[in-house]
Amino acid sequence: MKKLLYLTLFFSLIASISVFAQTTETTKKSPARIIGVAKDQNSGEPVSYATAALYKAGTEENIAGGVADDEGKFFITGMGPGEYTLKISFLGFETKSVENIKVTAPNGDVNIGEVLMVDEGLALEEVTVQGQRELIEERVDRTIYKAENDKTTAGGDGTDVMRRVPMLSVDMDGNVSMRGSSNITVLIDGRPSAIAASSITDALKQIPAEEIKEVEVITSPSARFDAEGTSGVINIVTKKNNLQGMSANIRTGVGLRGSDLGLNASARKGKFGFTLGGHGRSGYNINGGFENKQVVTNPDNTTSTIIQSADTKSNQLFGRYNFGVDYEIDKYNFITGAVNFGIRNRSSEQENFLTQNFVDGNLLRNALRETDTKDNSNSVDISLNYTKTFEKKGKEISFLTLYSRNNGENSFINTLFEEDFATIDSRLKNDNPSKNEEFTVQLDLVEPLGKDGKSILEYGAKNILRKAVSDFTYFTAEGANGEYIESANPNLTNAFNYDQNVTAGYVSYTATLFKNYTIKPGVRYEYTTINADFKTEAVAEIPSYGTLVPSLNLSRKLANGNLIKAAYNRRISRPSLRYLNPNINSSNPLQVSQGNPELDPEFTDNYELGYSTFFKNTMISFSGFFRNTTGSIQSVRTVAEDGVIYTGFENIGFERAYGSNIFTNISVNNKISLNASVDAYYATLGNEITSVTNNGFVVSGRLFGNYSLPNDWQIQAFSFARGRQVQLQGSSGGFYMYGLGLNKQFDEKRGTIGFGAENFLTKEFKINNEIVTPTIVQNSTNVMRNMNFKINFSYRIGKLSMDQRQRKKRSVNNDDLKGGGDGGDMNQGGAGATGVSNNK
Structure with a gap:
């Protein structure tokens, strides 16, 4: 166990040193930036948190990258003068390429303006991951783990997914804790569910890993959420479509x-x-x-x-069925x-x-x-x-x-x-x-x-x-x-x-x-x-x-x-x-x-x-x-x-x-x-x-x-x-x-x-x-x-096409x-795509 823990510490330390060194160098040289805004071509809405990757023109050599903010704005640094190709991607949209981006000086901004993205249409496949997409997304009030991009959980359940989420710990019995506290709120699609009423642990075992799109870790819930949960809120977002x-x-x-x-x-x-x-x-x-x-x-x-002393053995059967x-x-x-x-x-x-x-x-x-x-x-x-x-x-x-x-x-x-x-x-x-x-x-x-x-x-x-x-x-x-x-x-x-x-x-x-x-x-x-x-x-x-x-x-x-x-x-x-x-x-x-x-x-x-x-x-x-x-x-x-x-x-x-x-x-x-x-x-x-x-x-x-x-x-x-x-x-x-x-x-x-x-x-x-x-x-x-x-x-x-009416x-x-990690819980609920949140 020590070897695994030391290895994890080593990777984090290396990344920390790398970021610190680069940040210092960036401050000294004030490098050039490529800036732009990712938008939906049909609705004109910003594509929040789209991923931007920069390549040398005519090659597949990745030079730099970044993630757009909630308004679709992105900034890319770390490249020298030259000609580049920018690729912008996000789930549900076709990857957009912007060719012939020329950086002529070691400093200053190159503004490419709005990058219009279109939906994948008939090519959209809900379980398909094209290229390397980010597994983690940081937002102002939460950290999001994109479970659909993680294939190691195939055939597993919600417990297997939780073991991969930052800030969460899952013990050998499947009990979940956040920052050392098991007093957390677990929601499914923004709502509680009666399947978690008796045991959060058993509820997670009822949800197949392939059905989970992402997991949101909300460490500081706003007044909109119920006051419950010492450590915060975990929202499990399942795959659904319009x-x-x-x-x-x-x-x-x-x-x-x-x-x-x-x-x-x-x-x-x-x-x-x-x-x-x-x-x-x-x-x-x-x-x-x-x-x-x-x-x-x-x-x-x-x-x-x-x-x-005793020998133990157990058998389990879980089921989850829904109609919406x-x-x-x-x-x-x-x-x-x-x-x-x-x-x-x-x-x-x-x-x-x-x-x-x-x-x-x-x-x-x-x-x-x-x-x-x-x-x-x-x-x-x-x-x-x-x-x-x-x-x-x-x-x-x-x-x-x-x-x-x-x-x-x-x-x-x-x-x-x-x-x-x-x-x-x-x-x-x-x-x-x-x-x-x-x-x-x-x-x-x-x-x-x-x-x-x-x-x-x-x-x-x-x-x-x-x-x-x-x-x-x-x-x-x-x-x-x-x-x-x-x-x-x-x-x-x-x-x-x-x-x-x-x-x-x-x-x-x-x-x-x-x-x-x-x-x-x-x-x-x-x-x-x-x-x-x-x-x-x-x-x-x-x-x-x-x-x-x-x-x-x-x-x-x-x-x-x-x-x-x-x-x-x-x-x-x-x-x-x-x-x-x-x-x-x-x-x-x-x-x-x-x-x-x-x-x-x-x-x-x-x-x-x-x-x-x-x-x-x-x-x-x-x-x-x-x-x-x-x-x-x-x-x-x-x-x-x-x-x-x-x-x-x-x-x-x-x-x-x-x-x-x-x-x-x-x-x-x-x-x-x-x-x-x-x-x-x-x-x-x-x-x-x-x-x-x-x-x-x-x-x-x-x-x-x-x-x-x-x-x-x-x-x-x-x-x-x-x-x-x-x-x-x-x-x-x-x-x-x-x-x-x-x-x-x-x-x-x-x-x-x-x-x-x-x-x-x-x-x-x-x-x-x-x-x-x-x-x-x-x-x-x-x-x-x-x-x-x-x-x-x-x-x-079957095949599906995107309905642009976003709701x-x-x-x-x-x-x-x-309720603790495995305790009986009167906290029940559940709803459809639009439901109530006893977190208000």
């Missing part, structure tokens, strides 16, 4: 540990557009194991030691609607689950168990939305609605054997069906101000009604065939109802000052009311509360497309069902966990400073941040007299993180490209009641390489590593992973066949975790066997719940 005609794409993959099959179809005729798709993914041969040793200091100064329709009433009025379904079925087993109890080194008891766990759910999102535009460019009103529901079923059976390890002594069963419902209405208004319309006023209101139900029951049975008897203990058998209403209003203003400066202040107010009760107990007392959430984004455009930006925002994290659910999880009877229905939200102040620069075919981005969280929801572990460790949650913690991120994307030539990033931060966590603290550095890094071979062959490699991660009571171990992919396009690039290998030199990974308290020392090792080989195939049928889509984003 094309005329019909098209269908089928894809499948088979591997040692999983297979998938998907079909998507699109059609557009006149004012109507339709999409229909489905994807299923199965996981098998997912084997591993764990070892756990805990040492407890007893009140009588004796030492109790418990050693546990949009209709253009007239030039200014649009309606969209969508229905999305999701399923998740997962079973896991712990075999040879051996527990040994020692006191002062003397063995007191052996116990053998087997545990079978099921985690199943289904979800539905239904949306209907209306958008009205005006003749005044940029002015818009949208009314958005969304209904989401997620039904879950969690259960386990714990079988205890007698001392002969063959005869069943007793069985313990827990059933925990749950339901999450959400209904959202939202009104948004956008008003351009001033003569040029560059100043924008955004304001709106939103209401979210949520209802969560957790119905839990424990049963016991004697022997192998004894009848299950329901427990009458209200702590073990009960129903928990949780109703939440969030009403919000916001206003945000964007203005351009002195041409190169942009300022975006905003404020949002959210009022939350909660009612919670149990079937057999009194109502939980949870007071209502209001929250004022300010935000400020600043940016300055520098020469040659460089950008510097700063931001501040305040965030709120309401506890999701994972933290609230009072169901006692005792699938491991020596490590019991339970939620706390009376948790308060936690609050976070975020500060960020970033700088992005371009040098020839190299892009590099630096950012620094400070995050301060108060009232942090932290897990609290206590030990009972029988040695059982109980884990609960309390608002007793604080967390401060100081960190930075460096990312670089290098196009060595038109065949080879590299990108690498390093994330590092120093974390301090504390318990405000007991004054217990823990701190340390967390470092992670990634390296990605792409090489285009002749005859439409392509090879790509990827690696990722993360060091030890600090927790309040101990730490979680580091890990690494890597992959290699080879694919070939055929039949005029309609079809693709590929081969992939993951962790092919490593039979298994071991992750060492540690928990340390004044009375508990626990060391555990998780073993995961992730070596995998896979074959992927996809083929596209702005809005959607619902309900992103205001703290």
